Amino acid sequence: MSTNGVGSGRKGLVLAAMICAVAMTFIDQTIVSIAAPKIQSELHLSGTGVQWAINAYLLAMAALFAFGGRLSDTLGHRRMVVIGVVVFAASSALCGLTPTGALAQSWIITFRAVQGLGGALMYPAALAIVVNTYELRERGRALALFFGIAGGLTAVGPILGGYLTQWTWRGIFWVNIPVALVALLLIWISKPETQYRPAPIDYRGLILIAGGVALSVFGFQQSHVWGWANPAIYLSIAAGAALLLVFFRYERGRTSPLMDVAIFRDRAFVVQCVVLALAMAVFLPMFFFASEYAALSLGQNAQQAGLTLLYFFLGFMVTAQIGGRMLDRVGAKRPVVAGAVIAAVGFYLWASKMPSLNLSTLTWYIVLAGAGMGLMIGPSNTDAVNRASSLSYGEATGITMTVRNYASSLSFAVLGTVMVSIFQSRIADSLVQQGLSTAQAQQAAAAATRGDYSAGGGSGSTSSIPKWVRLDFAHGVQTVFYIMAGVMLLAALVALLGLRGGVQAPEAPSAENTAAADAKAA
Structure with a gap:
């Protein structure tokens, strides 16, 4: 059920706010790799260290997307977008403030992973807000703009990264701060409202899926470093796949699963x-x-x-x-x-x-x-x-x-x-x-x-x-x-x-949806 009584102007503001919020995650998929040589030379990172300065972000985001999606449905989509934007912007600032010296490598890898956490909290909630704001027959156009503009920003990363690196590599992280401020301002103005369903978090399920995705993706990422002849690659991927299978079986029949399989x-x-x-x-x-x-x-x-x-x-x-x-x-x-x-x-x-x-x-x-x-x-x-x-x-x-x-x-x-x-x-x-x-x-x-x-x-x-x-x-x-x-x-x-x-038929109002709406109104 989408948000009712929302005018087209306000819908446009909501869409703009969500695009602005997720823009940071798309830009950061490609912008850091451009500056990697300068980051490595200035901070004296090892080859493995600079690789993880890039991969920690992608790994954390991949492992925690399911968690972020579940949190947004149980704690509120707007709340999770705001939290995600703040976490992403704060960790970006801290990446840009990475000190030189012995602490540099662990610092930048840690806060790149926190950036990934922010993206995982933000993106599912932002997309849920857009879907909830537009009726079923309008979503194609709205999400075409969402995916078209946000996806196009992936190509901006190498260009923007190239120019900012000529000034300082730290600028590739600091550029996220004004984007985050604009996103927060648009969220405050548009005040998107969506239904959500408070429920306990399945932390065992979280450990299983996060561990499964992380181990598998880690194995894939390391394959070009260690080589496919290294048994650790297959062990990591197999262990991750096994955890995902256990997760799927564990989630079936649970009253409040992390993922409704x-x-x-x-x-x-x-x-x-x-x-x-x-x-x-x-x-x-x-x-x-x-x-x-x-x-x-x-x-x-x-x-x-x-x-x-x-x-x-x-x-x-x-x-x-x-x-x-x-x-x-x-x-x-x-x-x-x-x-x-x-x-x-x-x-x-x-x-x-x-x-x-x-x-x-x-x-x-x-x-x-x-x-x-x-x-x-x-x-x-x-x-x-x-x-x-x-x-x-x-x-x-x-x-x-x-x-x-x-x-x-x-x-x-x-x-x-x-x-x-x-x-x-x-x-x-x-x-x-x-x-x-x-x-x-x-x-x-x-x-x-x-x-x-x-x-x-x-x-x-x-x-x-x-x-x-x-x-x-x-x-x-x-x-x-x-x-x-x-x-x-x-x-x-x-x-x-x-x-x-x-064309897909509209969702029929369910007792659960009606109860959530009544509780919210009360």
Whole structure:
């Protein structure tokens, strides 16, 4: 049940407030990696330390999304958005104030994890507020703006990070403070009201799911550092998967579960979770691999690489609005299937032209890939959340975000391994052609792929890198993008076979909803 009696002007203010709140979480997914070399050199962090300065945020957010969603449904969505924004802004300020010396590494890793906690508290509650504010027939348009603008900010991270780092790397954290203040002001003005259901928190369930997601994602993150031959990788992933299985069995039948697993009986919800997992296995890794290709193979600096990714979001933001309107008019199936097919074609054509090392031959294919993703991600996410009760929108969002982050972490690990393997094989072949023995070539190739090929540290110059190395790297990324095209085609097939056509029927008022509304009125 959405909020009644809310005018369109106030709804717009609520939407703006929630977009502003979650903007910080999207920007921080990509902005820190740009400043990582300067952070490491100034704070004298170890290689592992700087890696965890990046990963601690993503790991904490992935592990705690389900907790944040449940809290928002039981303590109030607006309250949790405000708490999340304050936690995120405060931890951002403290990251920017990281002292030099022995304390630096533990300080920045700790407060990056606290940032992730803030994001996990904020995002499910913010999305629940938007869903509650708009009637079912209006949500497609509203959430198209939410996902289109907030998602587009992911591409702003590398550009903004590049400019701020020229001033000071601390600025990449401090930029969140004015954004948070604007978000809090808009929340105070718009005063979003939603129903919620006070209930005890299932802390055993929290430990199980947080531990399961954290261990699994940790294993995926460490795979490119330790290597897949290290048994600790498989042990971590297996232990995480086992905890998640125990969590699922534990939650069934509980009177106040952390996650109502009965929602997985809804076929459309399950199908959309699978579609979102496949889409996120492409979406977030795309930023990393496209940026690396732009830096090494095309010789672009961080700002130029970020501008190249804006072509992707040019297509994404336009079709996100079309997808939202289609959802309201004809349901989720058509935009999800069509978008996944268009994205598959875009990624395939993008990959096919990568060895040209010419941006002008890639531009329209980048736009096409973005258009496909924009058409399907918003409707898929919105349709999944719509399947929940109005008192469980935060919980449903927590589930979908956990699935999305889990899938992207797995994809990063697998696609990174594939890319390095192809790159290493191509370099070895090139060295053999230049006269080295096979053994020497393989040894040199292994050493090369362990090195840092980031185009001179992000300067945009590839003059010191032979063209054949740039081309070999392009072939490695090309294989990754071909796989991405196949994954999006699989997403289209899942949606085509698993979803039913037509617009979803509005939620019928339940005794639980009516009781919550009466209690609130009283």
